[in-house]
Amino acid sequence: AGLSLDSVRDFLTREEDTIVFSLIERAKHPLNTPAYYYDDPAACFGTADRHRNVSFAEIFVRESEAVQAKAGRYESQQEIPFFPSGAPFTLAPPYNFTTDLHPAAASINVNDAIWNIYFNQLLRLLAKEGDDGDYAATAASDLACLQALSRRINYGRYVAEVKFRGEQQTYTALIRSKDKDALTKLLTFEAQEDVVKRRAEKKAKVFGQDVTLDGPTTETSGKNSSQSSFKVAPSVVYKLYGQWVIPLTKQVEIEYLLHRLD
Numbered sequence: 001a002g003l004s005l006d007s008v009r010d011f012l013t014r015e016e017d018t019i020v021f022s023l024i025e026r027a028k029h030p031l032n033t034p035a036y037y038y039d040d041p042a043a044c045f046g047t048a049d050r051h052r053n054v055s056f057a058e059i060f061v062r063e064s065e066a067v068q069a070k071a072g073r074y075e076s077q078q079e080i081p082f083f084p085s086g087a088p089f090t091l092a093p094p095y096n097f098t099t100d101l102h103p104a105a106a107s108i109n110v111n112d113a114i115w116n117i118y119f120n121q122l123l124r125l126l127a128k129e130g131d132d133g134d135y136a137a138t139a140a141s142d143l144a145c146l147q148a149l150s151r152r153i154n155y156g157r158y159v160a161e162v163k164f165r166g167e168q169q170t171y172t173a174l175i176r177s178k179d180k181d182a183l184t185k186l187l188t189f190e191a192q193e194d195v196v197k198r199r200a201e202k203k204a205k206v207f208g209q210d211v212t213l214d215g216p217t218t219e220t221s222g223k224n225s226s227q228s229s230f231k232v233a234p235s236v237v238y239k240l241y242g243q244w245v246i247p248l249t250k251q252v253e254i255e256y257l258l259h260r261l262d
């Protein structure tokens with residue numbers, strides 16, 4: 001089946017599960033700030049990169065992505081690495097991924113913004129203060145969060161492609177005049193955004209509660225209803241979507257459209 005507004009919305013809905021689960025996994029670990037130091041070379045744990053002011057987490061992501069590049073992960077248009085390595089894909093047999101995007105706009109992404117928001121703002125909303133020294137497990141869960149957020153947000157390319165095909169003439173005129181405000185208006189569905197934010201918040205409640213065999217299984221009232229008993233605060237997930245995920249997805253949509261006629 002080809003792309004449709006329903007199919008892209010289904011994709012984004014399923015990605016919510018992945019994002020919420022990855023945040024819950026990251027919240028198992030304390031903040032572990034030494035994994036993120038850039039300024040103090042001594043804090044880089046004697047890695048080969050210690051003189052280049054690269055954090056442990058960044059090395060972890062970069063090297064993990066290099067392995068995944070060799071395995072063919074980035075042969076898929078849906079996946080965009082934070083550190084494109086140019087490493088040839090040699091580990092897996094070729095797979096015929098679909099290519100739904102306009103070639104000149106296919107690699108549009110906002111990974112730099114995602115990276116900065118994740119490390120500078122989101123992390124401290126997820127993880128409790130503290131340092132247990134388990135930086136490898138922590139960075140592995142950071143990688144999972146970053147990949148899930150990147151896939152969801154950069155999927156704005158597919159959303160834009162579907163919307164463009166659905167109203168080609170209107171979009172073409174606005175793209176030619178580079179009218180970002182009018183493009184934003186045209187691709188925005190506020191009621192849909194509201195559904196997405198509230199559903200993501202609800203998933204944080206459903207997935208992030210302690211499951212026991214006593215009492216009702218589907219209720220989120222009673223003992224579990226206070227924010228502190230969820231593994232990730234549902235309000236943080238609501239805020240993540242409202243302040244960052246949805247606005248960045250729309251930024252990707254706009255940038256994709258501005259290159260749609262190239």
Ligand SMILES: C=C(O[C@@H]1C=C(C(=O)O)C=C[C@H]1O)C(=O)O
Binds near residue numbers: 009192196
């Ligand atoms: C993704 C879409 O485009 C826009 C962005 C949304 C989002 O990021 O969830 C939701 C509605 C639209 O304003 C869509 O229409 O589904």
